[in-house]
Amino acid sequence: MNSSLLSGLNPEQRQAVTLPHQSALILAGAGSGKTRVLTTRIAYLISTGAVSPQGILAVTFTNKAAKEMVTRLSAMLPINTRGMWFGTFHGLCNRMLRAHHRDANLPQSFQILDSGDQLSAIKRLMKAMNVDDEKYPPREVQNFISSSKEQGLRANEVEAFDPYTRRKVEIFAEYDAQCQREGVVDFSELLLRCYELLSRNAAIREHYQERFKHILVDEFQDTNKLQYQWLKLLAGDKNALFAVGDDDQSIYAFRGANVGNMQQLTRDFHVENVIKLEQNYRSHGNILDAANALIQNNRNRLGKNLWTAENGGEQLRVYEAATDVDEAAFIVDEIKQLHSEGVNLKEIALLYRSNAQSRVLEHALVSAGLSYRVYGGLRFFERQEIKHALAYLRLMENTDDDNALLRIINFPTRGIGTRSIEQLQEAAKQNNTTLFDAAARAGGKVSAFVALIESLRSATRELPLPEIIDHVLQRSGLIAHYQNETGVKKREAEERLENLNELINAAALFVHENEDDSLTSFLTHASLEAGEHQAGDQDDALHLMTVHSSKGLEFHTVFITGLEEGLFPHQNSQREDGGLDEERRLMYVAITRARRRLYLSFAQSRMLHGQVSYGMVSSFLRELPEGLLHWITPRVTARNSFASSKSTPVSPLLSGGVLAPSPENGRAGEELGWRIGQRVFHQKFGEGVITGVEGSGADARVQVNFKRAGSKWLALEYAKLTAM
DNA sequence: CGCACGTGGTTTTTT
DNA sequence: ACCACGTGCG
Numbered sequence A: 001m002n003s004s005l006l007s008g009l010n011p012e013q014r015q016a017v018t019l020p021h022q023s024a025l026i027l028a029g030a031g032s033g034k035t036r037v038l039t040t041r042i043a044y045l046i047s048t049g050a051v052s053p054q055g056i057l058a059v060t061f062t063n064k065a066a067k068e069m070v071t072r073l074s075a076m077l078p079i080n081t082r083g084m085w086f087g088t089f090h091g092l093c094n095r096m097l098r099a100h101h102r103d104a105n106l107p108q109s110f111q112i113l114d115s116g117d118q119l120s121a122i123k124r125l126m127k128a129m130n131v132d133d134e135k136y137p138p139r140e141v142q143n144f145i146s147s148s149k150e151q152g153l154r155a156n157e158v159e160a161f162d163p164y165t166r167r168k169v170e171i172f173a174e175y176d177a178q179c180q181r182e183g184v185v186d187f188s189e190l191l192l193r194c195y196e197l198l199s200r201n202a203a204i205r206e207h208y209q210e211r212f213k214h215i216l217v218d219e220f221q222d223t224n225k226l227q228y229q230w231l232k233l234l235a236g237d238k239n240a241l242f243a244v245g246d247d248d249q250s251i252y253a254f255r256g257a258n259v260g261n262m263q264q265l266t267r268d269f270h271v272e273n274v275i276k277l278e279q280n281y282r283s284h285g286n287i288l289d290a291a292n293a294l295i296q297n298n299r300n301r302l303g304k305n306l307w308t309a310e311n312g313g314e315q316l317r318v319y320e321a322a323t324d325v326d327e328a329a330f331i332v333d334e335i336k337q338l339h340s341e342g343v344n345l346k347e348i349a350l351l352y353r354s355n356a357q358s359r360v361l362e363h364a365l366v367s368a369g370l371s372y373r374v375y376g377g378l379r380f381f382e383r384q385e386i387k388h389a390l391a392y393l394r395l396m397e398n399t400d401d402d403n404a405l406l407r408i409i410n411f412p413t414r415g416i417g418t419r420s421i422e423q424l425q426e427a428a429k430q431n432n433t434t435l436f437d438a439a440a441r442a443g444g445k446v447s448a449f450v451a452l453i454e455s456l457r458s459a460t461r462e463l464p465l466p467e468i469i470d471h472v473l474q475r476s477g478l479i480a481h482y483q484n485e486t487g488v489k490k491r492e493a494e495e496r497l498e499n500l501n502e503l504i505n506a507a508a509l510f511v512h513e514n515e516d517d518s519l520t521s522f523l524t525h526a527s528l529e530a531g532e533h534q535a536g537d538q539d540d541a542l543h544l545m546t547v548h549s550s551k552g553l554e555f556h557t558v559f560i561t562g563l564e565e566g567l568f569p570h571q572n573s574q575r576e577d578g579g580l581d582e583e584r585r586l587m588y589v590a591i592t593r594a595r596r597r598l599y600l601s602f603a604q605s606r607m608l609h610g611q612v613s614y615g616m617v618s619s620f621l622r623e624l625p626e627g628l629l630h631w632i633t634p635r636v637t638a639r640n641s642f643a644s645s646k647s648t649p650v651s652p653l654l655s656g657g658v659l660a661p662s663p664e665n666g667r668a669g670e671e672l673g674w675r676i677g678q679r680v681f682h683q684k685f686g687e688g689v690i691t692g693v694e695g696s697g698a699d700a701r702v703q704v705n706f707k708r709a710g711s712k713w714l715a716l717e718y719a720k721l722t723a724m
Numbered sequence B: 001c002g003c004a005c006g007t008g009g010t011t012t013t014t015t
Numbered sequence C: 001a002c003c004a005c006g007t008g009c010g
Helices: A011-017 A034-047 A063-076 A089-099 A115-128 A138-150 A163-182 A187-200 A202-211 A225-235 A260-268 A285-295 A324-340 A355-368 A384-397 A402-408 A418-431 A435-441 A444-460 A465-475 A478-483 A487-513 A519-528 A579-591 A663-667
Strands: A024-028 A056-060 A085-088 A111-113 A184-186 A214-217 A240-245 A275-277 A316-323 A348-352 A372-374 A542-546 A555-560 A594-608 A611-614 A629-631 A679-682 A686-694 A701-706 A710-715 A721-723
Touching: A011 A034, A011 A275, A024 A034, A024 A260, A034 A056, A034 A063, A034 A214, A034 A240, A056 A063, A056 A089, A063 A085, A085 A089, A089 A187, A089 A225, A089 A519, A111 A115, A111 A187, A111 A519, A115 A138, A115 A163, A115 A184, A115 A402, A138 A163, A138 A187, A138 A225, A163 A184, A184 A187, A187 A202, A187 A225, A202 A225, A214 A225, A225 A240, A225 A260, A240 A260, A285 A316, A285 A579, A285 A594, A316 A324, A324 A348, A324 A355, A324 A555, A324 A594, A348 A355, A355 A372, A355 A542, A355 A594, A384 A402, A384 A444, A384 A465, A384 A478, A384 A487, A384 A519, A402 A435, A418 A435, A418 A444, A435 A444, A444 A465, A465 A478, A465 A487, A465 A519, A478 A487, A487 A519, A555 A579
Parallel strands: A024 A240, A024 A275, A056 A085, A056 A214, A111 A184, A214 A240, A316 A594, A316 A629, A348 A542, A348 A555, A372 A542, A555 A594
Antiparallel strands: A594 A611, A679 A686, A679 A721, A686 A701, A701 A710
16 A cells, blocks of 8 residues: 555544545535545555445536546546546436436437526426416426425425425426437436436346445535435445535535435444544634634534634734725725735635625726636536537437427528427427427428438538537538627627637547547537636636635635625525525635635625615624624724714715715605614614615604614604614 | 517526 | 516517
8 A cells, every 4th residue: 555645644534534444424624635535535445455446436516526536536546547437426327327228218319408408498398288487487397396306206206285386296297208208318317317227226226336335425515315315325235435524514405405414324324433624724723713603603513623733824804895886996905915915816716695796896806907707607518609509419419309409490590480380399299209300291491401400410420529510510500600790799709609619629629538429428528517617727817706606615815795684694595494504604615715814894885686775794794703803994883973974974984985875865854864874773673774764854764674673664753763 | 580678586506 | 787588579
């Protein structure tokens, strides 16, 4: 065994890496070397001869994480990583389903629907079923279907006690039937179908159980019920399930992640000792102390406390801005300062709770000439022109794919209108065939389309992948279509042409990197790895992203912005069970992204949904120990008195200006000294902010958004309000 | 067919 | 405020 593998590991990491053949739960805090432990464990198992590389199944959630593991493993051991089963849940299920497509009752070249494809399939089906899409919004139906599948439930297993749900179940059943006819599977179907394959087919199940002696799972706290069942099935009663996760970083309950799987695993697999990795190698002490203090407010934690050998470092810098624009201006100033001190822009992240918040920040950054990258936009394989190109390829591969046909039968336009398409759908239904078959029997322009697809197919049969795509792009008319764009759309079309060209490059790269360079394989790749947004790693640019997408990353300096009650924690989270705890975990994730410097900022007012809204400081900020914080803006506890607020700013201590009240509200009640944005205290309701003023004299009323009690209208004559 | 205008919604997201 | 989507007109 290569003993250098273990050098540099702390005792807990070493214990985890060198565990005997048994199932384990590794509770790995932020920055505790989780990925290192996972990959070193694999390297350890292989190099001690405990298992061959083929005997390992390593599962992650993202392709990026899977790639990272392979890269790090091959740096540790000189092994051929090809043929190893490292991948995402979806990727691995896809692999099994391709290998056993007959047993899974799927065509060999089944196609994968991404969420967008799934939604259009559902809309199309609902139209055919005459379902009122006002009463049953397609998105809701989609959620219903996906979340049912993610619980491991088929349509006939979903409990439906009311007519509304029963109808959705009917749509669910029809949808699955439609997918089956068309030879396509959606994301959750990949998992469910694979689970069913393994549970129903003993021979296949035993084959894989025999093979995968060690199953390792990353980000285990993010697994849903179905994923856990799938893992259990593969583990059987002999194999070792090595799960690494952090319950404090569980931020995906809204998409079905079930933290309870961690507890469940310890029971199901008789895990006696949960190994905790609590030493953090990322952040300075004050940052960790803040994170620890915050997360201690959560109930039902498995429990762990991060510590570091580093010193305390700086205090956390807190800034209270008058407006969102001022907040952005402050951030820009600080970034300029940091940059001049030698901190690279790419070592700085601006985090926010919701995407809409990036706008103001971007505006300020553009004006300041600072380069930045926003994460989480439209991804390469999701672009319209790419989806069109792929639809041609998919239809060539599988003519049953009605989704693909409908996308391109009239794009570029070839005179096949809604009427003709309806006739086709009618005919297909009558003869119980696919749209393509129906089209083959039609005449005129429709048959010309069929001929086009046939000719694309025969002309490209012998060509290598990039040339197939090139041919299709040319002959389908896609290229010509975008080349013919003029006027305002010219620029957009040029970009689309570039992307189409990039698709050929992507195919060339794919052929270079993959053994299986078939079209089916490439199409699968396109669905399952929608592609990182852009390369651009070498540019020195700031990172702008939601707190969610920051998970797993780290930066020298982090700005957590918009720390206002209602925004972060988000308003909508209050309604959901355990919602506030999840928001707190989100804040925990945000804090622990920072290595050296952390800024926390909030604004007294910000533009939200086209309206100025007034918020209070986030309760999360109040949960941080004062001693760790350095208030850059003076800490204000008693605000200007009530009489003076008429003509002076809400807070005279603010550096920036103050919001002008909207005219109609500004007059009303103003003579009493109350105005929008004013912070007030009420004996019964506590702290709040005035969000509306109405009437005058004895009739004057104010609307106050109370932190605890919510929004209320109060008659000024009776209510005892004090300015804060 | 394609554009213009109107309407509703607006937390987080990977596969 | 802004965007995505759908309908109706030229």
